[in-house]
Amino acid sequence: MSASGNDQHTPPAEAIGNPAAAAAWLERNVVESLPSGGLKRKLEQSVAESRPLRVKLGIDPTAPDIHLGFTVVLGKLREFQELGHQVVLIIGDWTARVGDPSGRSATRPQLSIEEINANAETFADQALKVLRSDRLEVRRNGEWLDMPLDELFGILRTTTVAQVTEREDIANRLRSGTPVSLLELLYPVLQAYDSVAVEADVELGGTDQHFNLLLGRDLQRAFGQQEQVAIELPILTGTDGERKMSKSLGNYIGITEAPADIYGKTMRVPDSALDEWYGLLVGNPPSEVLTPRDAKRQLARELVTRFHSETAAAEAESHFDRVIVRGEMPEEIEEGHIASDSEATVHLPAVLSELFGISRSEARRSISAGGVKLDGAPVAELDLVARELDGKVLQLGPRRHRRIIVD
RNA sequence: GGGGGGAUGUCCGAGUGGUUAAAGGAGACGGGCUGUAAACCCGUUGGCUCUGCCUACGCAGGUUCGAAUCCUGCUCCCCCCA
Known part of the structure; x- marks a missing residue:
């Protein structure tokens, strides 16, 4: 494990310049890659036209920090970069105003424009903890979503009410009498239009983005573009070991959190989630010679190292031993x-x-x-x-x- | 526009005039235990100048000795009809 923590994202030699091998490597830990064989064809096209693929990821700045679950998707983007492709990171400053209903049981709380902008400011920086700074294009979707109404009408015509209300999360809310605003129904269409705006070849997202990713293909077809490949990554379980990691559930670890917090929160994760965390965050299972305790300690060190430094990891560990294990006073007290x-x-x-x-x-x-x-x-x-x-x-x-x- | 239903503490949710600061659950916090900030067990969980006082069941007013519970108006949400 290197200090950068990115060995897991380094492609094997045979994947370089070989579409079939590259596709297999990129798809090794994804839940879904649609359509089947689509990624390989895109990669072949990339070689034939000697042009890097444009790989899109949208991220709405609804919280001030990026959490570990999101780094799983960022890690996959990094792999595309390592193979020479172009990452298009879309900061959804406008979609954040609408609010993504994906996987939600209630309307998102409304964020102020100021909050959104403040969050957007730091997002690209945080993403660079995982992404390379070259082969990276950072855009805000306000660039194209702040459009005249007649253009919006043109976009909205492409999608039917049945499409956006049949998906499980929305259907559940309608059935249970939970409010669903028109704006929320609009959300997937706007995200899908982002794919048109940046001419995405591939779009990544968590499995909760299934509908949105596929709608991107529909919109691209409607606008006469080639359809993107949709790649869905697993959703990381939160620190409670049960529900998905999310800001609103309070079970997340932010990548800008203090070393002691990242270390401590990782130690709190139930042993039962260890294998999953290793698989998604480290890329390989914990060493079999390690006890669960030591495996967790190693993971905690690795994560602090990745987002801070090796020194910070050592300090976080000794702080943990001192304050939590032995119940002594911390070295530094405010x-x-x-x-x-x-x-x-x-x-x-x-x-x-x-x-x-x-x-x-x-x-x-x-x-x-x-x-x-x-x-x-x-x-x-x-x-x-x-x-x-x-x-x-x-x-x-x-x-x-x-x-x-x-x- | 018409008809019906609903709004309870951080969240879910009981409660339809009287030990109700409000059952139960979740979450959170504290203690014990532990390799751990896990699991498990126990406790607490509106505020304060704390053996009492104040505030609270969408908002405003009213009835009553007494209301989250009854009445009136308003706001918002859901369903059905148009």
Whole structure:
């Protein structure tokens, strides 16, 4: 495993310049590649015309960071790059305003334009943690979706209501009486039109994108273009080991998260999900000589190394051993300032509330449950003399610490 | 435009005048245990100046000793008809 963590995306020698071998390698861990044989034909065409394929991936900036599940798709894009093809990364600043209903049981919360733009800003940077910076074209779909109505009408004519309402997620919502807005029905058509706009040869997505990917082919045909190949990748399970990794379920690991968080969250993943995580994120199963614990530690190190550095991984591991395994204080503890006369009485719930951002009632509950410690010893009193707190480490639960400074 | 149904805590969901801060579940948090931040067990889960007080069942008002529960108006959602 290299520091870049991208060995898994390096093509074997026989795949270079050989469409059949290249297609087989690219399709080795995908769930679906449609139509069957389509990718090989595209690759042959690429060789014949000596032109790189345009491989599209759309990503809506609905959350501020890219999570691990998404890197599975990015990794596949990287493989196309390694074979010399052109990646077209579409930041869906306009589709984000519409909201993708795929796999959803309710309408997405509306994001403000400011949030969308702020997220869009960082997305390309984050994607570069997996993608190469050459053979990469980054576009925003506002470039073409901000169109006159008559053009939009032309696009909407291509698709029927039955098509967009028959898909399972939408059909379920209609059946259960959950609201579905017209805008949501529009979404797949707009995403499909992105394929037309960038003249995609291949589009990637998770299996939840099945409908959207195939509709892209329909739109391209309607606009007189060659149809793209649709490649569907597996969806990574979240840190709960059960549901798909997603921002809204809170079971995700963002690739820009702090090393200690990536390491810790990875350790929290149930052992039962280990094989899947190795397969999708590392590209090979864990070594059989490793116990589940050590396999998980190795995965955690590998992930921190990939998104930060080897040094950060070592530090994250020792932090984990120290704070979680041995229950000791972290090496570095953030200071927490409280303003008080040193002889005055301070109300502990108020201090906890201020330093850790919880409510005072919540703080009281934690205290009575024995979850609040001062220099490692549980505290029961609600009011303390400020002097007794000064310089001590206040701890909330197993992993939140602050060194108190009385000003 | 007409008719019918609905809006409950982070989420799902019970509750149709009186120990209801609101059953149950999920999630989350804390404790125990553990190789782990898993699993399992236990506890907590609106706020606060905390043996009490305040706020809360879409919004506004009303009836009542007392309402999430009854009435009126409004907003939003779903279904059917047009």
